[in-house]
Amino acid sequence: MPKEYQINGVTYYFSKDKFQEIVKKLIKDKRSAGVKYNSSDCYGDLADALNSSEETIRKWYSKGGPSPVDIALVEAISEYAGLTSVTELLEKKESHTMNVENTNNTDRELVKTIYNQMLCFAEKLAYGYFNKTVQLGDGTSHVCWDRDTIFNALIQLHMQIDRASMDIKSQTANKLHDIILTYTENVMCHDVSAKWDALCNCDYLMARRVLVDTYNYGTSDEDDEEYGLKEYIKRIYPSIYDDEEDYLEIPFTYQFIYMREFAIALNNVFRNDFPEYFLFE
Known part of the structure; x- marks a missing residue:
């Protein structure tokens, strides 16, 4: 199963789709400001901000790769990207009933x-x-x-x-x-x-x-x-x-x-x- 996080009694998992959209927006914002910027630059900046590696960020971006190991890293991404809530990077886990x-x-x-x-x-x-x-x-x-x-x-x-x-x-x-x-x-x-x-x-x-x-x-x-x-x-x-x-x-x-x-x-x-x-x- 994908990595799960508990927030206020609710179970979430990391959304690769949402993370990809945020990375694309970060790149777009930099380019709009006249900065030559690509995905590798963005991975590197995220890695520096999170005290992680560029390869780790790249794996989080890849749909076949792993997710952040704990909610603190997801919160750090949220803060770096200026999101209003960490749940903007998460998907709520569906509960299955009988x-x-x-x-x-x-x-x-x-x-x-x-x-x-x-x-x-x-x-x-x-x-x-x-x-x-x-x-x-x-x-x-x-x-x-x-x-x-x-x-x-x-x-x-x-x-x-x-x-x-x-x-x-x-x-x-x-x-x-x-x-x-x-x-x-x-x-x-x-x-x-x-x-x-x-x-x-x-x-x-x-x-x-x-x-x-x-x-x-x-x-x-x-x-x-x-x-x-x-x-x-x-x-x-x-x-x-x-x-x-x-x-x-x-x-x-x-x-x-x-x-x-x-x-x-x-x-x-x-x-x-x-x-x-x-x-x-």
């Missing part, structure tokens, strides 16, 4: 189902299930993604949510639709969407680039250096290197790397939108 138990169980099951089906979709995408072969004018052929088939598969997820709409809260349905739309933009467009980018890290961007380039242009062993695959594998699985740090020929495919990073990003998305259904921070 009257909504069945609805909550149905919502939880649908969230789990869509989560798993999105993982299955990404696996099919990575391993060529949605590929098609295009014959070129010079007699050669080219393998690429069949975007119509991809789009139709994603539409099926939307339809599944709609079929369950009579039994779930409208907020749950809207959040699930939004997650799928965000990922659709990620898949169907050349660049990762800004919304998805806020919930993943540079490793996902690298993994997606390798996947797209492999299907569209082909890759070779020489491309490992360009994409940084060896450094990536060394970082996440250091034990596969010997003492001389020679790269061991273990079959870490680009599909595996994409699926690993996609799963991390998707986990961040669902933890952000449905914190009540996760047991751990």
